[in-house]
Amino acid sequence: MVKAKSGRPAVRREALLQAAAEVFFEQGYAATSIDAIIERAGGSKRNIYNEFGNKEGLFAAIVTENSDKVLSTLGIEEIERHDLRETLTAFGRHLLAVYMSPAVIGIYRIAVTEANRFPHLVKSFYEQGPARATSRLAEVLEAARERGDIRTTDCRRAAGHFVGMIRDNLHLEVVLGLRPPPSDEEAQAAVASAVEIFLNGVRPCQGK
Amino acid sequence: MVKAKSGRPAVRREALLQAAAEVFFEQGYAATSIDAIIERAGGSKRNIYNEFGNKEGLFAAIVTENSDKVLSTLGIEEIERHDLRETLTAFGRHLLAVYMSPAVIGIYRIAVTEANRFPHLVKSFYEQGPARATSRLAEVLEAARERGDIRTTDCRRAAGHFVGMIRDNLHLEVVLGLRPPPSDEEAQAAVASAVEIFLNGVRPCQGK
DNA sequence: GACCTCCGGTAATGGACGTTACCATTGACA
């Protein structure tokens, strides 16, 4: 509760962001009070207003910095493996882990209701996350198609279907607070099953 | 703005629910004020407190009545067609239409952030909607498996994958306010593509 | 040690909101 007393401003800033994220993710934007954040982070409200200007600025900082931290791994990752099945499995596991991470679940929860208030934030969250992942996967599928491994005509659409399969009902249930995030075993089983169906679905077969 | 002046109580109740739903879905629960609802519905705050007790009661009424109205079609529908492809296509179209309906989008938006405040409401929303749809589809797949049409071992899991494919990124984008709901043509194309991949994915093929 | 900047604690300010109370009006009914 007195975490923010640490001397350097960078440390205090980090502690404020951390505490604020927890409260925002739990309560939502409108229901979160500055007092509640300070109660968790220690220090004085002056710090928040000096560092972030106001409540909106604090919220924006949380969303952008968490987005950068968590979602940046989606674009640059080395996902090209020898086998398309391996590639899809690795990609699916990583994608599911990101979707289930507390930061993404928290941001998603608020983004959904505050889309009107912060359209710019929501847009960049989506573009750095789901949109980039889908694009990246579409490129992989495109390459596989050119190699003749799959016969899908619209790789972008197929990529969207795959990420939908990965989210499954799991994402919905976790976001609605109906169940905890899956264990590693559950996650791997879900991904394996999705890859199996998807791969059979797009692989050249004996005619239609 | 004076819609609620109509004489019969049932009519006024309906007008209040309608107006309140609009405001709640636009602004979220915490940011919605009783004054804003009355401004849209006409009449006096007394009506709300007489009819629903308080703000929570009004919100609960909105969620349950809209859930009943929209989601009830998911369970009882006659979806068994001659062909599994036809069945999946019809089911997918219906499911996508429900997911994209303003009522479900609105409830979903609020349910996500108010899951802590109204766990019971959120649970019943999920069970009447996505859970029921998935169960229904699982039964259909089970029947197909027994007929030898498909070779999926875990039909329940496969059903989850299918509804995930149907939601695709479309649901995400609409919920985040990044695009309007799809036209009928878009919806049908998305469903057709999902059915194509899913059906190939679960159909018996020439060995693995 | 004097000075100054930064910070924590607390309170003040101004507004919004849920909920209740009051009053004048209305519309149905006898």
Next chain:
DNA sequence: TGTCAATGGTAACGTCCATTACCGGAGGTC
């Protein structure tokens, strides 16, 4: 026409909250 319950409009009450101001201490610099 007289009576009564319901209703619309408005204001009151108590609370909560974002934001700002004020005060006193701490720690560094000359």
